Amino acid sequence: MKDGIETRCESCIVRQFNSLRAMSKEELKKVSDSKITKTVKKGESIFEEGDKLSGVYCVRGGVSKLSKLSANGKDQIVKLATKGEVIGQRSVIAEEHANLSATAVNDMEVCFIPKESIVNTLNTNPNFAVEVLRHMAHDLKEADDVIVNMSQKTVKQRVAEAFLYLKNNFGEDKDGFLALILSREDIANVVGTATESCIRIISEFKKKKYIKTSGKKIGIADERGLQDLAEGF
Amino acid sequence: MKDGIETRCESCIVRQFNSLRAMSKEELKKVSDSKITKTVKKGESIFEEGDKLSGVYCVRGGVSKLSKLSANGKDQIVKLATKGEVIGQRSVIAEEHANLSATAVNDMEVCFIPKESIVNTLNTNPNFAVEVLRHMAHDLKEADDVIVNMSQKTVKQRVAEAFLYLKNNFGEDKDGFLALILSREDIANVVGTATESCIRIISEFKKKKYIKTSGKKIGIADERGLQDLAEGF
DNA sequence: TTTAAAACATGACTTTTGTCATGTTCGGAC
DNA sequence: GTCCGAACATGACAAAAGTCATGTTTTAAA
Numbered sequence: 271m272k273d274g275i276e277t278r279c280e281s282c283i284v285r286q287f288n289s290l291r292a293m294s295k296e297e298l299k300k301v302s303d304s305k306i307t308k309t310v311k312k313g314e315s316i317f318e319e320g321d322k323l324s325g326v327y328c329v330r331g332g333v334s335k336l337s338k339l340s341a342n343g344k345d346q347i348v349k350l351a352t353k354g355e356v357i358g359q360r361s362v363i364a365e366e367h368a369n370l371s372a373t374a375v376n377d378m379e380v381c382f383i384p385k386e387s388i389v390n391t392l393n394t395n396p397n398f399a400v401e402v403l404r405h406m407a408h409d410l411k412e413a414d415d416v417i418v419n420m421s422q423k424t425v426k427q428r429v430a431e432a433f434l435y436l437k438n439n440f441g442e443d444k445d446g447f448l449a450l451i452l453s454r455e456d457i458a459n460v461v462g463t464a465t466e467s468c469i470r471i472i473s474e475f476k477k478k479k480y481i482k483t484s485g486k487k488i489g490i491a492d493e494r495g496l497q498d499l500a501e502g503f
Numbered sequence: 504m505k506d507g508i509e510t511r512c513e514s515c516i517v518r519q520f521n522s523l524r525a526m527s528k529e530e531l532k533k534v535s536d537s538k539i540t541k542t543v544k545k546g547e548s549i550f551e552e553g554d555k556l557s558g559v560y561c562v563r564g565g566v567s568k569l570s571k572l573s574a575n576g577k578d579q580i581v582k583l584a585t586k587g588e589v590i591g592q593r594s595v596i597a598e599e600h601a602n603l604s605a606t607a608v609n610d611m612e613v614c615f616i617p618k619e620s621i622v623n624t625l626n627t628n629p630n631f632a633v634e635v636l637r638h639m640a641h642d643l644k645e646a647d648d649v650i651v652n653m654s655q656k657t658v659k660q661r662v663a664e665a666f667l668y669l670k671n672n673f674g675e676d677k678d679g680f681l682a683l684i685l686s687r688e689d690i691a692n693v694v695g696t697a698t699e700s701c702i703r704i705i706s707e708f709k710k711k712k713y714i715k716t717s718g719k720k721i722g723i724a725d726e727r728g729l730q731d732l733a734e735g736f
Numbered sequence: 737t738t739t740a741a742a743a744c745a746t747g748a749c750t751t752t753t754g755t756c757a758t759g760t761t762c763g764g765a766c
Numbered sequence: 767g768t769c770c771g772a773a774c775a776t777g778a779c780a781a782a783a784g785t786c787a788t789g790t791t792t793t794a795a796a
Contacts, residue, residue, distance in 0.1 A: 360644060407639060408597055422577055748788105
């Protein structure tokens with residue numbers, strides 16, 4: 271992780287997507303003065319499970335995977351955080367060590383915001399607190415939905431869902447391939463399965479024309495078909 | 504669900520366990536004046552997935568399961584809420600329809616608190632907002648951990664964990680049986696497996712002396728053994 | 737450009753888990 | 767007490783998923 275170019279939060283577009291937009295001008299100025307912009311290269315870690323975080327990270331660009339190592343040695347990816355999302359919030363608010371590790375999936379630019387600015391604003395600006403609460407409520411709903419999918423859907427259904435999720439949240443390039451490129455292993459870790467099983471299912475989907483591939487790029491060829499599959503038809 | 508006996512929030516012990524303790528005397532008085540105490544009999548529903556909630560429910564006694572129906576017709580139990588917990592909070596805060604159904608696992612007493620009292624206090628009392636935020640942060644961590652367990656542990660490990668969880672969170676009776684009695688089907692729905700698989704594993708655990716049973720009561724006989732099993736040894 | 741490591745891919749086999757069928761036990765209504 | 771339905775239990779089998787082995791292709795570094 272390396273320090274990067276200075277920018278002001280006040281004029282940062284990314285802020286529109288996250289709870290920082292509920293801050294007052296003065297609060298934002300304080301945050302901006304105390305923040306540090308950093309670049310994180312693909313594969314590098316932002317923080318590790320168990321770390322004591324002294325602040326949060328606002329994602330300006332790139333994508334981070336939030337994952338947790340399980341006893342069997344596999345890294346379950348719990349969430350993918352992209353432009354506009356704030357990571358590390360939960361640990362800072364709960365005053366706990368990080369429960370998840372954050373790793374750059376591709377080159378990233380993040381702003382580190384010391385926790386004091388966040389905690390102070392939380393304690394004095396109810397608008398901000400409620401805004402953060404709303405975001406957390408949303409994350410919790412998503413997590414609950416993931417629990418249901420993990421426990422009730424087959425691996426094949428979950429892989430299909432993962433592709434639809436990637437399309438809806440990260441979009442496609444001009445040739446119709448998913449804009450976010452993940453390794454087969456990462457896909458397996460999102461879905462919660464063995465890498466080999468994941469690869470096998472990708473091969474099957476390709477054979478059945480649900481998807482197309484080109485190198486490690488994957489494109490959705492039959493969205494309706496994938497949807498039906500994910501729903502269990 | 505039936506209306507019950509009047510009590511005042513100000514003197515309710517249950518409040519100590521939840522975010523209501525961050526309310527001021529006056530705020531609490533308003534809540535107390537607007538709340539309705541209800542009794543819910545075992546098996547009855549408090550609210551259903553998709554309902555528009557007009558308030559939250561504070562659990563005074565008994566246990567509620569929060570579950571979601573999946574496409575395959577099974578009801579995944581996402582959380583068990585007990586004395587002191589507030590349910591429906593997430594939906595009210597996010598201003599969304601309920602994502603989960605709440606059903607009484609045994610006879611319950613709950614207080615319905617209209618959302619206005621909650622929302623007003625959130626917007627004006629940062630202490631309360633932060634307190635709610637902390638609880639939500641805790642729930643989110645738990646949900647993340649469940650995701651990892653669901654995707655990386657075997658059914659056997661998850662059943663073992665479920666028993667340890669029930670012991671730690673609901674305790675045991677004088678004879679060493681788990682105080683919270685769940686049907687085999689409910690256990691299966693917590694663990695995310697077929698009822699038959701769950702029953703089979705219970706039989707196996709009994710044979711191997713990890714647990715003892717008496718009717719539908721289950722007692723932990725070898726906690727260390729169950730822990731090792733849950734960790735994958 | 738060569739080359740070694742990592743990522744991708746597939747076959748063969750095992751283990752885990754789900755499903756269907758069937759039977760038993762238990763608890764409450766009558 | 768008798769009866770009925772729900773919950774519990776178990777066997778037999780099928781399907782899903784994991785593991786191990788092995789080979790191929792990419793990628794990135796020397």
